Amino acid sequence: MLKIENLHVNYGGIQALRGISLEVPDGKIVTLIGANGAGKSTTLRTITGLVKAASGSIQWNGEELLGKSIDKIVTSGIAMSPEGRRVFPDMTVLENLKIGAYLRKDKAEIEKDIKWVYSLFPRLEERSWQLAGTLSGGEQQMLAVGRALMSRPKLMMLDEPSLGLAPLVVQDIFSIIREINRQGVTVLLIEQNANMALKIADLAYVLETGTITMSGTGAELLADERVKEAYLGKNS
């Protein structure tokens, strides 16, 4: 379980997170919704170690993550698919997947996981020799998710996986996220597409200018008047 307590982060001269606390229980899909600049990405980036926290704590299965190096955090079973996909454009699809398993040494298991990722995303297998930069946006997102899976994470964090994708593709991505979760990976999802995110979330938090203002199950927040007004559009 990931447990964040009273986390403060200053980022680029502003207080990006002002003491947030949240929990990501094992095996669940947890989502963090909020407007641009609310601090969603900062939260994920602090968990992975890309951004330093000012104070607070992030406990992962009882272990403190703050102050650890990124590679240690990845090894402990946390992976992230970053915002904007960020696949390596001049590497092949296969190389992108292999680099996701950079810290692992078990070659046979890595091969097995490549097959596993291909079974989740058959499109990637068809294009395994293609340069990642030539893939469509949806395929790049699949690759970013596949690459993160290659470290065999217990917790998978996704930053805006639906960004800039066609609605049908977004549905595909979300059904895969569900599938990954069904196979035992805990998911922490950040979305501006609150409607989609809340529908698949077991647990949801609303983040506003660095503080958590609401939390509940996905269904609860979907039904909440304030959430409807602020994030879903009144009539949805």
Place this chain on the structure above:
Amino acid sequence: MQELLPYLINGISVGGQYALIAIGYTLVYGILRLINFAHGDVFMVAGLVMVYATTSMPFYIALPLVLIATVILGFVIERVAYKPLRSAPRMSLMISAIGVSYLIQNLAFYITGGVPQPVSNPIPWISENVTILGASTKRVTLVTPVLTILLVVALVYLINHTKIGMAMRAAAKDFETAQLMGIKINAVISMTFVIGSFLAAVGSMLYFTNYPSVAITSGGMPGLKAFVAAVFGGIGSIPGAVVGAFIIGLCEEIIKGLGYTTFSDAFTFALLIVVLCVKPTGLFGEKVTDKV
């Protein structure tokens, strides 16, 4: 043709030496977007170490020692002068590089007393004269291009087919995402400096074998020429640096062969200006793939 032949052979050899230096510029630029102005001075230090080492011990101990010392120097420069500036603006990094360059030259001045150190037949076998197609030359002239090509092939293999190579390519594209994969960025950057310094050391030993002495400014000209070669080939590209270096080496020697020795340096720098005006990305310049 027969008169030009020695110049052509020489050109290929000089090109190989430039290539070995140019790779250091291009590798570091590829990963840090930094023109490492201290690289020419690292090259000079390798020459000095060779002079000191070969006069006091047998060459089979001295030469590995030159390689090791140069590699350590490159590693230390990065750790001391560039690593603390990782998140600083690129201009600071460049100023730091210029500072390192002066520091090395002045340290070398302090140690040598400013007196050029004579090079006396440091590596026995390769300094011997041989005759090829009727042209007489030192064996090093023939060894250089072959060794250069072998090293480049090994380097390209390392970058395309090994794990550290994959990490280097990833880091060159996107620091942050590379880190998310668990790649230790500082180790990768150190590795590029180690490789660059190693190749510069090899280039230096081949280069100074042909020269009467090593002075504290000896790194300047070959360093600048190699830099032009890297820009001409497309900075950031290894094949570019190698091709650029061979072209510049050949052109310089052909110009000398035609009797315009005075203009051979000018040609190289004129080429730099033309490249920067006409095709700033160079022959094999990085395609700009926008990060979405």
